Amino acid sequence: MVTAIHQVSPVDASGTDDDVVAVPLRRPWRWVGAVAVLVLAGAFAASVATNPNLDFDAIGAFLVDPRILEGVGLTLLITFISMVVSTFLAIVIAAMRLSSNPVLSSVAWFYVWAFRGTPLLVQIVLWGYLGLLYDRITIGVPFTDIVFWSVDTNVLISAFTAGLLALTLNQAAYSSEIVRAGMMSVDEGQREAATSLGMSPLYTFRRVLLPQAMRVIIPPMGNETISMLKNTSLLSVIAVLELYTQASVISSQNLKQVELLIVASLWYLLMTSLLSIPQYYLERRFGRGASRTLPATPMQRLRRAIASRRPAPDPAPVTKEVGVV
Known part of the structure; x- marks a missing residue:
């Protein structure tokens, strides 16, 4: 902070300077800006709270509606499965990109190029309408009539499966670039050095390379997880009954569109906030080697603030032992 020197006293007779009084530089426009922001925020909150077109009772009722809760559970399930499977695929694709084999690296590059270059919504619709392209999915000998296994496409790939495939394959393309960047860092x-010490390639990857790469991988992967959670709302185009679809179905029956959108938004905010907690602690754990001192966690800062407000304990009385001669 920029400070202004208020007063400097001359050297006294003992040859030492008096204390220098430093006065903080006043910044009145900071307070003006803060007050203006608070006024605008308060005006917006008051306009929402007093809006007669909003049915707050409906928002409270549908916030714990069983259909909404089912949508929340399905949203979390889709997010979990898609992120786990896409992470494994991303590791494989990243390894192929870094491979010296031109075929593997070219196939991996084409995969990333194709899935990152087309909109996710288009991919979801294509997987949902796969039955229009292939009536049946068959395993057999190519160019012959020998068939080992055959099933109707619409039976095998339901709306739920199509949504999982679209989200997983699309996310694997993005996550593979994150993993590749982490390994290259x-x-x-x-x-x-690990090879010179006699470590095997697998042990080197697990104990040397991966812990250092995770410091770069974790932050963007956490963001991708949160994006995946929100992207599940796109599955409404193929009638997967996740959170947004359930809210849309309910609002089409009672015409409470805005209220149900607020309900869905509140649930998305809650879920993304909860997902941010493990991301924070993972970043902290894998960032231990990058800094000498880690910043305090919110709980540690809270405990320190509480401890600083407690009165200091009275010093213990000093006892002096007296010997008797």
């Missing part, structure tokens, strides 16, 4: 000398 580790200095090549780390691998050479």
Whole structure:
């Protein structure tokens, strides 16, 4: 902070300077801006709270509606499955991109190019309408009539499965670039040093390379998880009954569109906030080697604030032992 020197006293007879009084520089426009922001925020909150077109009773009732809760559970399930499977696919694709084999690297590049270059909504619709392209999915000998297994496409790939495939394959393309960037961020000398110590490639990857790469991988992967949670709302186009679809179905029956949108938004905010907690602690854990001192966690800051407000304990009385001669 920029400060202004208020007063400097001359040197006294003992040859020492008096204390320098530093006065903080006043910034009145900061307070003006803060007051203006608070006034605008308060005016917006008051307009929402007093809006006669909003049915707050309906918002409270549908917030815990069983259909909404089922949609929340399905949203979390889709997010979990898609992120777990896409992470494994991303590791494979990233390894293929980093491979010296031109075929593997070219196939991986084409996969990333195709799935990142087309909208996710288009991919969801294509997987949902796969039965229009292939009536049956068959496994057999190509160019012959020999068939080992055959099933109707619409039976095998339901709306739920189509949504999972679209989200997983699309996310794998993005996550593979994150994993590749994390692996490339580790200095090549780390691998050479591990090899010189006799470590196997798998042990080197697990104990040397991956812990260092995770410091780069975790933050964007956490953001991708939150994006995946919100992208599940796109599955409404193929009638997967996740949170947004359930809210849309209910609002089409009672014409409470805005209220149900607020209900869905509140649930999305809650779920994304909860997902941010493990992301924070994972970033903190894998960032231990990047800083000498880690910043305090919110709980640690709270405990320190409480401890600083407690009165200091009275010093213990000093006892002096007296010997008797």
